[in-house]
Amino acid sequence: MNHVILIGRLTRDPELRYTPNGVAVANFTLAVDRPFSNQEGAREADFIPVVVWQKLAETCANHLHKGRLVAVDGRLQIRSYETQDGQRRRVAEVVAANVQFLDRAGEARRTTPTGDAGSDASDDLGGDDFGEINLDDLPF
Amino acid sequence: MNHVILIGRLTRDPELRYTPNGVAVANFTLAVDRPFSNQEGAREADFIPVVVWQKLAETCANHLHKGRLVAVDGRLQIRSYETQDGQRRRVAEVVAANVQFLDRAGEARRTTPTGDAGSDASDDLGGDDFGEINLDDLPF
Amino acid sequence: MNHVILIGRLTRDPELRYTPNGVAVANFTLAVDRPFSNQEGAREADFIPVVVWQKLAETCANHLHKGRLVAVDGRLQIRSYETQDGQRRRVAEVVAANVQFLDRAGEARRTTPTGDAGSDASDDLGGDDFGEINLDDLPF
Amino acid sequence: MNHVILIGRLTRDPELRYTPNGVAVANFTLAVDRPFSNQEGAREADFIPVVVWQKLAETCANHLHKGRLVAVDGRLQIRSYETQDGQRRRVAEVVAANVQFLDRAGEARRTTPTGDAGSDASDDLGGDDFGEINLDDLPF
DNA sequence: TTTT
């Protein structure tokens, strides 16, 4: 069992790429407020990397932008890689199974001058919910 | 909202330390099986760092050992620190609010020759459950 | 382990009462969309009873109203009671540990003509988050 | 969003049935310990109905028995039905997407004299995990 | 109705 559930805001627009096999993958970071204040009385946040695959990746890239509030559920994955000088480094990220919009498209600040979340008819949200993917079907 | 729920086995005995203010903190890593197999048909695992505070830290240090199966719930925290050569590095860890034993003490392989989980009377487990701490009371 | 996490909208204003010992308790029902459509292609919802205790109950009663979108986390409780004709009946409800506002107060339809969520200074939300209570402190 | 995560013990063996369309469905109840003690100092439990569909239903029926410890994740569903005298009644149950074994088959008390969880080769557990189903594929 |  490995479940992560987050509510937070995107710190930047999602980045959409494709694997050599043509599988869509999108990355973004969520700013998630901590449940307490620090010694200076300020509310800090955790900046949590999220990765999304397949159709959900394209839907996120089409509709999500910096500042949007979303709920993400998925699993916590630790990827291990080697740096150029041979050091082992780990990176943690949440592999999202589901992403749910929590504010209306018009409210978030738009950062891409040419994009238009409203006019894209290539995927139908069916409400605020991006639908769910089966984690077992993921290409990795 | 920031919730993480894991079931996995400790890769090593917990490490117990104390902050300068005398607050107990324990660290261990959980091996959590992934829900699918890789291309070679092998079941991989994520190795997820867990940190536990206060009385729960001491209870974990007293009763948990390498190989024990536990359920952890908490929140995902991203800590940022600087290396000696001035690089910014990030580390993700699960701050546990609750840890639940899922196998009997006798089943797990013991790694510390002198330790004795059974004879420590300083904390009473009241069953398999370590109890719950309030994340808002944590000293950080 | 018993964790429930919901995102949904209040079907009515919360009802606030007090136990004989003076402990505040609020009840409301959340409409939570199901992740799929039924045979007619319509999206149904589950109507899930939520109970909130102590200060969190008063904060919910002061600030939540019919139609508001919230995230709730807590545990699933099955209460058993006897009807007047001696039948045993069960009721399930989510005992909330935390409630998080997910839309601004002005957006939701107001149903109480005299209430004013904005002018109540008796509790400070400190943002959108009601804070967290310790389930172990609950009076039942 | 609607997520439930439970760890508890089966109060009875699962009941396996088939819908008119031949879809397998299994029911069982989990006893989930509450995180606190009542006024008499006793630890109570919630008795939570769980429903499992399709292949996972048959796997549960084949391998789970009264007393087994499992972790369940799924969603909370409120079904509404009418009694013979025309009253509207609600029943809550957790629709499981995943069920994970948390103790070995040999440890739990067996209640069915002829059953043999070990000799059934019709489904391979691949460890302790029943695999995951996609809630969107469910036949209801 | 209930599990350990």
Place this chain on the structure above:
DNA sequence: TTTT
């Protein structure tokens, strides 16, 4: 590096 970061969101409101």
